[in-house]
Amino acid sequence: VQVILHLLLLRLLRCGCDCVRLRAVGGFVVIGGGFSISSVSVISRAAYTIMNGQSSSPFLSVPSVVARRNSALRRGSAALTATDSKGDVSDYRRVMVLYTGGTIGMVRNEDGALVPIPNEFEKKLRENPLIHDKKYAKEMFGSSSELAPLVLPKVDGMQRVVYSITEYDPLLDSSNMTMMDWSSIANDIHQAYEFYDGFVILHGTDTMSYTASALSFLLENLGKTVIITGAQISLFEVRSDGIDNFLTSLLIAGNFVIPEVTLFFNYKLFRGNRTTKISSESFHAFESPNVPPLVVAGIHMEVDYRSIFRPCTIDKFTVSGELNENVGLLRVFPSIQTKTVEAFLKPPMEGVVIQTYGSGNMPTNRSDLMEVLSAAAKRGVIIINITQCSTGCVSNLYETGKLLYDSGVMSGFDMTPEAALAKLSYVLSKTEWDLATKRTMMENNLRGELTCGIKAPVLEDWDLVDAVARSLHISSPREVKMLHSILFPAMLGSAVEKGDTDKIAELKGYGADLTAPNADKRTPLHIACSLGNIKVVKYLLLNGASVHMKDRFDQTPLLDAVRCDHLDVIK
8 A cells, every 4th residue: 555655756746736635534535735745654654544444534633542451551742744734744754752751750748849740841842942843833833733732842953853752651760660561562563653753761770771771672673762861860950961861862863863762861872772871869870881972962963873783684673572581690609509590490480690799700700500500501591691790791711611511501691680581571572483483583693782792893993984094194093983874875876877796895994884874865775766776775785874864955755755756775
């Protein structure tokens, strides 16, 4: 249905019908004049609505399946749609905010205590000029602006962000968060995925890293930005870290395509499954011990595009099923009793993350412990060895590390406890995988959660940009970075135009980012889709290219394929 509608739009445009309107009425698409289509996503929404037998309204809206939930959710405001506003779709980006609870949204009650009060969060946001531009919202939505989504004030160099609030009922203290709640959040994102450019989850800080790690595995083939954030002090207090955390998360989610589950705190955006909470009092509450931040928010947004972990598949975004709760964390300590370990490994336990000393060591004179671990591994219990240290990696170089490996205990490399537990729960939930596959997956890097023992060769000595920089006598990091952003997009564009996948692979080996845009913000995938080169399109998609990147004219690669009538690429 989507392909047919795409081609229908193409025919209309070729016939000179530049202004069309789509209406979903009783399962049919009605075409009329009066609305300029600036994005093929409008057509996709119509197809989605028709295929689900929904929408008899005169405009394209979020399908009712998003609003209907078995779990207790309250939809705080209607989602923005293509015809709800007087502004052009290309003037703004849409972000969905899932408010699950936490300190960030607490307000003072009659006794002056900070507590979560249902239905107050959005009301207070609407009164804050730093978070909601009332004047622009009134121009955009007219008399219905008080019921419409919220609008961030304009920020120079960025698209304006329009966002809607989904408030959970009841609001959750993060210490009460469960694996079922993680699955609910993932399903909410899945249901609304097609209608937003990015997602922000407001969450309490205590278990934020656990939630970020779990969502990174639950959201499979993720192509959009998902950010979890919160605060140490309520957003509505005079002195709060919440405003900066919330505002910056909205701006990043709306303006950058970072297809990971990330965590933003104190001006840094981290890969979510690499984080851990390090302080209960400081604004610097989270750290990523083994991986640098993906974004540092200063006067400018410094994005490390080369460190972004991108999906290398053409499969559709989906959400995994429920997590396996028969997992646990066991921390080794001096004189730990054998019976303690034995009891911990008994059924129904199916997987255990064991935190050992240093680089993965346990007492060499405790054969009793090794026997218990070995027996559990033979029964099919997956045991993952990670270090108790905040930085570093487990290794099999030392005697005790090798003894553990020989006993059936697998290396967790440099995973955090939060990531290791979430990954183990996710892998064990895959009933279609046998035990050998599950064990293999635990040692594979699925979402950027670990650094494998064998590192990729470093090409710094042969780096193409460095070589050019030296010949031009350029030495400052800023100049080299600018040269990098000029050379690689041009060379990639040339290789794509020629259909030379070998050259694209070679440039990637030299450090080229296959999602890097040119001066018009067009990526190699935009060019390949325009040309209709299916071989190059497949190569780019399998190597991390994003279908959600938009050029200066707010066009996605898919729309380029539609305009050029490349049906194979559209499919």
